[in-house]
Amino acid sequence: MKKLITGNEAVARGAYESGVTFASGYPGTPSTEILEEIAKYKGVQAEWSANEKVALDKIIGVSLSGRRSMAVMKHVGVNVASDTLMTLSYTGVNAGLVLVVVDDPGMYSSQNEQDSRIYAKFAKIPLLEPSDSQEAKDFVLLAFKISERYDTPVMIRLTARIAHTESVVEIKDNVNRRSYYKKFKHDPCKYVMVPANARKRRIFVEERLTKLEEFSRHILYNRIEWGSSNIAFVASGIVYQYAKEAFPEASFLKLGMTFPIPVSLVKSFTKKFKVFYIAEELDPFLEEQIKSAQITHGIGKKLFPYTGELNQDYISRALKRQVKKNSVKKYTKIDNSRSLLCCGCPYLGVFYLLKKMKIIAIGDIGCYALNVFSSYNSLATCISMGSSLGIASGLGRFAQKGLKRKVVSVIGDSTFFHSGLSALADIVYNKGAQKILILDNKAAAMTGGQGHPGTGQRLKGEKGRKIEFEPLIKAMGINRVFTVNSYNLKAIKEVLGREIVNEGISVVIIDSPCLLVSKARVVTKYRVLSNFCRNCKECLKLGCSALLIDNDQRVTIDNNACTGCSFCYQICPAKAIRPI
Amino acid sequence: MKSIDIVITGLGGQGVLSAGKVIGEVALMAGYDVKITAIRGMAQRGEGVLSQIRIGKKIFSPLISEGKGDILLGFELLEVANNEHLIKKEGLLIFFDRLTPFKKTTDLSLKIAHKNKLEFSYKKTLERLPNEKNINLFMLGVVSKYLTFKKELWIESIKINFSGKKLQDNLFTFEYGYT
Numbered sequence: 159m160k161k162l163i164t165g166n167e168a169v170a171r172g173a174y175e176s177g178v179t180f181a182s183g184y185p186g187t188p189s190t191e192i193l194e195e196i197a198k199y200k201g202v203q204a205e206w207s208a209n210e211k212v213a214l215d216k217i218i219g220v221s222l223s224g225r226r227s228m229a230v231m232k233h234v235g236v237n238v239a240s241d242t243l244m245t246l247s248y249t250g251v252n253a254g255l256v257l258v259v260v261d262d263p264g265m266y267s268s269q270n271e272q273d274s275r276i277y278a279k280f281a282k283i284p285l286l287e288p289s290d291s292q293e294a295k296d297f298v299l300l301a302f303k304i305s306e307r308y309d310t311p312v313m314i315r316l317t318a319r320i321a322h323t324e325s326v327v328e329i330k331d332n333v334n335r336r337s338y339y340k341k342f343k344h345d346p347c348k349y350v351m352v353p354a355n356a357r358k359r360r361i362f363v364e365e366r367l368t369k370l371e372e373f374s375r376h377i378l379y380n381r382i383e384w385g386s387s388n389i390a391f392v393a394s395g396i397v398y399q400y401a402k403e404a405f406p407e408a409s410f411l412k413l414g415m416t417f418p419i420p421v422s423l424v425k426s427f428t429k430k431f432k433v434f435y436i437a438e439e440l441d442p443f444l445e446e447q448i449k450s451a452q453i454t455h456g457i458g459k460k461l462f463p464y465t466g467e468l469n470q471d472y473i474s475r476a477l478k479r480q481v482k483k484n485s486v487k488k489y490t491k492i493d494n495s496r497s498l499l500c501c502g503c504p505y506l507g508v509f510y511l512l513k514k515m516k517i518i519a520i521g522d523i524g525c526y527a528l529n530v531f532s533s534y535n536s537l538a539t540c541i542s543m544g545s546s547l548g549i550a551s552g553l554g555r556f557a558q559k560g561l562k563r564k565v566v567s568v569i570g571d572s573t574f575f576h577s578g579l580s581a582l583a584d585i586v587y588n589k590g591a592q593k594i595l596i597l598d599n600k601a602a603a604m605t606g607g608q609g610h611p612g613t614g615q616r617l618k619g620e621k622g623r624k625i626e627f628e629p630l631i632k633a634m635g636i637n638r639v640f641t642v643n644s645y646n647l648k649a650i651k652e653v654l655g656r657e658i659v660n661e662g663i664s665v666v667i668i669d670s671p672c673l674l675v676s677k678a679r680v681v682t683k684y685r686v687l688s689n690f691c692r693n694c695k696e697c698l699k700l701g702c703s704a705l706l707i708d709n710d711q712r713v714t715i716d717n718n719a720c721t722g723c724s725f726c727y728q729i730c731p732a733k734a735i736r737p738i
Numbered sequence: 739m740k741s742i743d744i745v746i747t748g749l750g751g752q753g754v755l756s757a758g759k760v761i762g763e764v765a766l767m768a769g770y771d772v773k774i775t776a777i778r779g780m781a782q783r784g785e786g787v788l789s790q791i792r793i794g795k796k797i798f799s800p801l802i803s804e805g806k807g808d809i810l811l812g813f814e815l816l817e818v819a820n821n822e823h824l825i826k827k828e829g830l831l832i833f834f835d836r837l838t839p840f841k842k843t844t845d846l847s848l849k850i851a852h853k854n855k856l857e858f859s860y861k862k863t864l865e866r867l868p869n870e871k872n873i874n875l876f877m878l879g880v881v882s883k884y885l886t887f888k889k890e891l892w893i894e895s896i897k898i899n900f901s902g903k904k905l906q907d908n909l910f911t912f913e914y915g916y917t
Contacts, residue, residue, distance in 0.1 A: 162762050162766055162772055188777075264777075267777075318777060319801075322776060324775070325797075326766065399798040399800070403799035469803075470801065
């Protein structure tokens with residue numbers, strides 16, 4: 159039966175049909191739905207891990223136990239898991255093991271635009287790139303075969319456009335889930351990577367790569383489509399679709415497996431043409447492989463940009479030489495005026511206070527990074543998961559001398575368990591004097607409210623164990639740990655004012671659930687009494703989008719949007735904001 | 739019908755994505771190839787959502803070429819203005835006059851350039867509907883008259899995509915938009 163499903167749903171379906179018994183990952187747009195969809199299938203265990211490295215480690219264990227397993231993450235997640243990945247390449251697998259990565263060309267919801275395909279080359283493991291949902295499903299089945307046949311982890315790389323595009327997939331109602339089981343074998347030469355063993359496996363990795371190149375020549379997913387014009391493309395993934403749309407008459411070498419590339423196939427295809435085009439988004443991944451095989455008449459990054467997402471219009475203009483010879487493509491302007499924290503978000507108040515108190519906030523990855531779009535922004539940095547503690551540790555120790563301003567780390571609850579914990583241990587060990595705010599909104603809110611160790615909510619709905627922040631942090635030797643309600647500005651101000659001048663480490667937990675997750679009912683809404691309002695616009699500094707300016711340049715409250723958080727009521731100097 | 743490119747645009751929570759899915763399923767049942775694309779990122783925070791639906795014999799790119807789209811369905815005025823460049827000159831725009839209050843803070847004079855347009859009052863339409871959440875189905879009812887698919891397919895697709903009380907409300911709203 160034909161179904162219209164996204165690339166993410168298709169990967170999940172592929173995992174189910176392949177007989178995957180366990181899958182894990184860490185939420186991150188645009189990859190989040192894959193694991194959520196896998197979790198809906200009966201007979202598959204699926205759970206969020208504390209971070210991507212833990213997820214990959216767990217699936218290695220499952221593979222050793224003889225069962226097929228999958229890890230799912232966004233591109234930046236692979237950076238976290240890469241330590242494991244680089245050596246996993248040496249050990250290989252027992253039962254099939256597949257890593258699914260979703261890149262974000264155009265940076266619709268990410269902090270960078272890295273081309274994760276390079277990890278496949280770096281780790282010397284095979285790479286598959288589907289170009290629609292049907293291939294996304296089929297490639298998962300293929301990936302497990304390759305994994306088991308060649309004793310290797312296999313990487314499948316999607317882009318956001320593939321992940322979030324629905325296209326037609328043939329799905330059988332009654333599918334025989336392939337069952338695969340290979341007994342656990344104690345084999346230290348293969349799995350204990352001390353130098354003596356690693357040297358042997360290092361040679362195996364190179365031999366495996368030669369065999370994989372041979373294999374990539376013969377798979378159907380690396381295919382030539384002869385066209386009637388003299389234009390020729392080598393392309394993979396979504397860019398194949400764009401190029402095909404722009405030049406349906408052209409000839410194509412469509413690559414499904416993009417590392418290692420089938421060199422002899424590329425040679426026999428491209429020698430028919432005087433020039434050919436290597437169309438790809440982000441880095442010249444195919445181009446470098448093709449050029450290093452001494453095939454030099456291909457045009458790639460000379461025409462196509464390193465930056466952003468491609469489309470058929472751009473490819474068409476590029477071939478007609480209507481684009482500037484420039485490797486940088488400008489991004490479509492995204493209107494950020496709506497990229498604010500939600501109305502009544504529990505974080506609005508604490509950011510307002512930080513700015514008011516002239517404190518430098520070293521931020522982290524999560525919703526709270528949206529504070530940067532507020533006109534009253536207090537965030538100074540946002541770099542990677544868990545970075546806020548280390549960065550503030552570096553900045554804070556010299557802040558008194560040069561900056562004359564206090565520094566705090568601001569980290570979310572899920573991010574804290576992802577990679578803040580080890581940074582906190584470092585600060586205790588090195589006798590730091592850091593001030594850390596944990597914004598605990600009881601969810602990985604930015605990605606849709608997933609659970610984590612601090613909530614005890616597990617992916618399939620079952621209860622896990624919840625780790626409480628206060629006893630955890632106290633057990634690390636930090637005595638000054640305080641929990642305050644996110645909506646009590648007076649209490650937050652008092653604690654911040656007191657702790658910021660304290661000599662040692664202080665941790666303040668700003669505590670209240672995300673409104674999108676808790677779906678709390680509004681009890682009291684607020685309005686502005688115009689005869690009291692002095693029009694000082696102090697309330698607008700909160701960055702709450704329920705506060706509007708009317709045609710007379712006066713503040714009003716959008717009754718539909720107001721969540722009754724009371725922040726504006728608490729800060730109004732004229733007491734002009736009152737409950738309705 | 740050879741092929742048709744449809745743009746749906748609005749804000750997170752207005753049912754842009756599910757409206758796209760309903761149209762997609764209709765086309766699929768009618769025997770066409772379909773691709774629907776919408777980057778889902780911050781939509782749950784009420785940001786602009788853009789869904790592109792391409793229907794034809796065989797669809798390659800899920801993206802609509804600049805100025806080649808046939809129909810735009812708009813749930814919010816600013817989003818209509820932001821995305822009408824995707825639609826061809828003689829294309830059709832069907833949209834609500836609603837402008838989110840927040841946007842009024844920005845100084846913006848909205849001009850919809852397309853001549854071929856059908857504008858509905860958001861307020862007046864809402865008065866006749868069981869629920870604001872059904873507004874997308876009203877739009878589908880309206881656009882169904884401009885597409886060549888049989889009405890039964892629309893009903894079938896709505897039944898696939900919704901259930902329970904929601905289904906009843908949605909069928910009612912679709913019918914209202916259709917008539």
